[in-house]
Amino acid sequence: MGQDNSHPQPGDLIEIYREFYQHWALYMGDGYVINVTPVDEGAPSLSVSIASIFTRKAKVKKQLLKEVVGNDKWHVNNKYDRSHTPRPVGEIIRLAERWIDREVPYDVLANNCEHFVTMLRYGEGVSDQATNAVDGATAAVGGIILVGLAAAVLKGFSRDSSREERRYH
Known part of the structure; x- marks a missing residue:
């Protein structure tokens, strides 16, 4: 045991x-x-x-x-x-x-x-175990949302800069 x-x-x-x-x-x-x-x-x-x-x-x-x-x-x-x-x-x-x-x-x-x-x-x-699991899941979802937003913003910047480059060439 x-x-x-x-x-x-x-x-x-x-x-x-x-x-x-x-x-x-x-x-x-x-x-x-x-x-x-x-x-x-x-x-x-x-x-x-x-x-x-x-x-x-x-x-x-x-x-x-x-x-x-x-x-x-x-x-x-x-x-x-x-x-x-x-x-x-x-x-x-x-x-x-x-x-x-x-x-x-x-x-x-x-x-x-x-x-x-x-x-x-x-x-x-x-239950700390349950609270920690919920907090962890919330943080993970929040992290995924932030990464998604960051990717969308970066994609938008890259698209805008491509347009700018084309406009000047």
Whole structure:
């Protein structure tokens, strides 16, 4: 198991490092976490977010942390505690238990695994991962637009200078 000597406590957020993204779970105690998984029961937990992107649905599951993590690295990451007040642990666990085996909508940018566990811990779904993806996409689109405008302007200048050259020759 790829753990990094973290010692989770009930109610802690667990960040799991997948190849291209981070998967999030909430530690329930006794080695168990709650997390969103693809609706397809046959899909392995490692493909959680990838499969859910296409189905737009996920199922909340209580699973052993070691099964969800597999060989990936993970750690306790309650990073939002700096800006959000966590609910009392008993309340977090009670709320989490109500979600087990329920189907939930899934959207990688607006309602992903990180949103789900932060909603349980803080009462508000937050995801830096989604925010950064949106900001990156916005910057990329903005960059493409700027490059396109620059190309159009340069093309216009080059066309104008060609006309000028013809006029004087």
